[in-house]
Amino acid sequence: MLTLGIETSCDETSAAVLADGHDVLANIISSQHSIHAAYGGVVPELACRSHTQNIRPVVEAALVQADVTLRDIDLIGVTQGPGLVGALLIGLSFAKSLAYGLGKPLVGVHHLDGHVSAIYLGDESVPCPFVALVVSGGHSDLYYCPQRGRYDVLGRTRDDAAGECFDKVAKMLSLGYPGGPVVNRLAEHGNPAAIHFPRAMQRRNNLDFSFSGVKAAVRSYLLDVSDLHGQRIFQDDSFWPLPDSPQWEQDRNDILASFQEAVVDALVSKTIRAVEQTKAEAIAVVGGVACNTVLRRRMALAGESLGLPVLFPPPILCTDNAAMIAAAAAFRYEACRELYQYPAFLDLDACPNLGISETVSVST
Amino acid sequence: MPTTLEQHWHTSCAEETKAVGVYLGSQARGGDVITCCGPLGAGKTTLVQGFAEGLGISSAAYVRSPTFTLVNEYQGSVPLYHFDFYRLTSPDDVWDLGFEEYVESEGVVIVEWADKFPSLFSASPLQVRIEIAPSERRTVRCTSHDTTYARYFNPPVEGLRQDEMVFFCGRLMRSGGPTNP
Numbered sequence: 001m002l003t004l005g006i007e008t009s010c011d012e013t014s015a016a017v018l019a020d021g022h023d024v025l026a027n028i029i030s031s032q033h034s035i036h037a038a039y040g041g042v043v044p045e046l047a048c049r050s051h052t053q054n055i056r057p058v059v060e061a062a063l064v065q066a067d068v069t070l071r072d073i074d075l076i077g078v079t080q081g082p083g084l085v086g087a088l089l090i091g092l093s094f095a096k097s098l099a100y101g102l103g104k105p106l107v108g109v110h111h112l113d114g115h116v117s118a119i120y121l122g123d124e125s126v127p128c129p130f131v132a133l134v135v136s137g138g139h140s141d142l143y144y145c146p147q148r149g150r151y152d153v154l155g156r157t158r159d160d161a162a163g164e165c166f167d168k169v170a171k172m173l174s175l176g177y178p179g180g181p182v183v184n185r186l187a188e189h190g191n192p193a194a195i196h197f198p199r200a201m202q203r204r205n206n207l208d209f210s211f212s213g214v215k216a217a218v219r220s221y222l223l224d225v226s227d228l229h230g231q232r233i234f235q236d237d238s239f240w241p242l243p244d245s246p247q248w249e250q251d252r253n254d255i256l257a258s259f260q261e262a263v264v265d266a267l268v269s270k271t272i273r274a275v276e277q278t279k280a281e282a283i284a285v286v287g288g289v290a291c292n293t294v295l296r297r298r299m300a301l302a303g304e305s306l307g308l309p310v311l312f313p314p315p316i317l318c319t320d321n322a323a324m325i326a327a328a329a330a331f332r333y334e335a336c337r338e339l340y341q342y343p344a345f346l347d348l349d350a351c352p353n354l355g356i357s358e359t360v361s362v363s364t
Numbered sequence: 365m366p367t368t369l370e371q372h373w374h375t376s377c378a379e380e381t382k383a384v385g386v387y388l389g390s391q392a393r394g395g396d397v398i399t400c401c402g403p404l405g406a407g408k409t410t411l412v413q414g415f416a417e418g419l420g421i422s423s424a425a426y427v428r429s430p431t432f433t434l435v436n437e438y439q440g441s442v443p444l445y446h447f448d449f450y451r452l453t454s455p456d457d458v459w460d461l462g463f464e465e466y467v468e469s470e471g472v473v474i475v476e477w478a479d480k481f482p483s484l485f486s487a488s489p490l491q492v493r494i495e496i497a498p499s500e501r502r503t504v505r506c507t508s509h510d511t512t513y514a515r516y517f518n519p520p521v522e523g524l525r526q527d528e529m530v531f532f533c534g535r536l537m538r539s540g541g542p543t544n545p
Binding site: 010083085086156163164168172212215219220352 | 403404405409410426428429431432433434435436437460461462
């Protein structure tokens with residue numbers, strides 16, 4: 001069975017072709033970071049416009065790379081939500097038209113179900129139950145998964161997502177967008193114990209996260225540093241102009257390493273607490289922040305000490321991509337084929353606030 | 365000379381900033397447009413969390429930063445549309461989100477980082493600005509030139525002047541009652 005996946009919920013226009021629900025034949029991601037970098041963030045006006053421009057060439061590139069034609073596709077999967085409604089609608093409308101024109105079934109996929117499904121790509125033997133940490137620019141959630149495709153919410157962020165904090169801290173230091181990779185890279189040269197930034201909610205006996213405190217602590221630390229330099233150079237939430245000295249570079253790397261340490265500490269300790277409370281048999285870490293090398297290393301060590309496998313998708317399948325959407329779609333389709341046929345899928349609508357426990361199916 | 369409504373509160377922790385939000389939310393009605401400004405980490409999202417509570421939105425709704433998502437929607441006595449312009453670069457981006465439709469809806473619109481595009485708010489919204497004072501202290505300042513928003517400026521306790529309102533245990537109280545530590 002060949003599945004075509006389409007994802008347009010935020011920055012990326014992506015299309016993928018999957019064989020048998022787990023074998024990635026093609027996964028094209030039209031990274032729009034070069035467009036967005038100039039603006040220090042995702043620009044939805046540009047994102048929507050580029051989705052419109054990108055979607056057809058991206059789908060065609062995926063078909064070419066997989067060496068198949070549209071006629072060979074058996075199933076289409078598309079992100080239904082959550083996300084920006086304008087961006088979601090482009091992918092959804094395109095997918096609906098394809099499914100209608102080709103007479104193929106269509107599955108609407110929850111974006112986070114997609115992220116977790118990335119762990120099944122290439123390897124379908126994931127022990128259940130498992131705890132999933134979904135950590136990205138828009139999410140920092142913990143789920144208990146008693147079986148594949150079922151999600152019980154254990155905890156969420158109370159304020160900012162972890163990835164958002166990486167972006168904001170990078171912007172404070174004029175390091176560009178997205179912030180995750182550059183902070184990760186520079187932090188390697190810094191001392192993670194140089195500054196103690198707060199780990200919020202560690203003592204509370206729940207599984208929620210809070211990251212706005214560490215963000216504010218970094219800002220306030222930078223204000224103090226700018227005072228030390230004899231002038232207020234922290235303006236408009238950016239530290240500018242940057243001091244030009246090798247010592248500053250070391251200071252900055254120490255700040256970044258210490259900030260990253262605080263975030264990783266919170267993510268790992270709450271995930272471990274979730275595992276202990278639920279007696280889960282594995283840990284899955286997915287989403288863009290799952291690319292962070294320190295998080296990967298620390299979570300793998302924590303899993304090792306508990307004797308549990310820790311699963312990370314390869315980095316290319318951590319950030320938004322369509323292969324994960326196709327994987328989730330193929331799994332749901334196999335579970336209940338009749339739900340996803342014409343004309344039921346014509347009722348699929350983009351849901352910017354789609355909840356993961358809501359049934360991701362079309363009405364029949 | 366347009367009417368100027370003004371009031372402010374000094375808060376000493378996040379809980380107190382949230383309590384101001386609860387009070388403001390309890391005064392909100394469908395159609396209100398509120399801008400919420402202040403530096404990173406000032407407590408804008410904290411204030412909106414209180415605002416949502418005051419509007420009757422369940423704490424299970426997890427009011428979170430909309431920086432990445434750009435707009436979050438919550439269902440209270442009326443819908444609450446929580447925007448964040450932090451990542452946007454021009455008023456065109458805002459229109460692209462369908463902002464106009466939200467403003468003309470039955471819901472309450474509250475916008476973080478609204479000062480990036482002041483021209484979008486010609487109809488004089490309720491302006492909330494959070495200033496960072498030393499340590500955890502904040503000043504929450506509300507202003508409006510539109511008498512539609514006068515109810516936000518009424519004291520929460522009858523006969524109480526603004527400068528008599530103090531915090532105790534995270535709640536707005538009449539001064540002369542339990543004293544503010």
